[in-house]
Amino acid sequence: MSVLAIYPGSFDPLTNGHLDVLQRASRLFDEVVLAIAHETEKNPLFTVQERVDLAREAIRGIKNARVEEFKQLLVDYVQEKGARVIIRGLRAVSDFEWEFQMALMNRNLAPSVETIFLMPRDSYSYLSSRMTKQIAQLGGDISSFVAPHIEKALRRRYGFAD
16 A cells, blocks of 8 residues: 655745655655645745745655645645645754644544654754745855755845846
């Protein structure tokens, strides 16, 4: 039986840390969907369609991964897709409390769905989309944080020439 895993997030933007977690998940599961949420709380810099397009370009080399967007409750989306696993990335202990609460709530709502925590490699443990955007907004070098096409998109969004 094929196992489908869902890796949800806002991915605004998708960072090299996210990609590392996705690559790890792709080695563990038959298929992984990078599921981009229609965020309202986080006030995203990029539209859902822009995030989907940027992510599709970034994951091109991962054969058993694809990108989709979703609007509904995560567990409803996961069950609708027939997935049994939610992937969540953990960078540091500070992430754990929130992720643990979310995993328990998801288990309560959908007992047949498991949450698996994966950590990116050490060199990405400090990396976040929020910090990447802050550095880009101030004209800093983000080339080691995101794929080149995402760096370009961020620089354009913040008004820096290519």
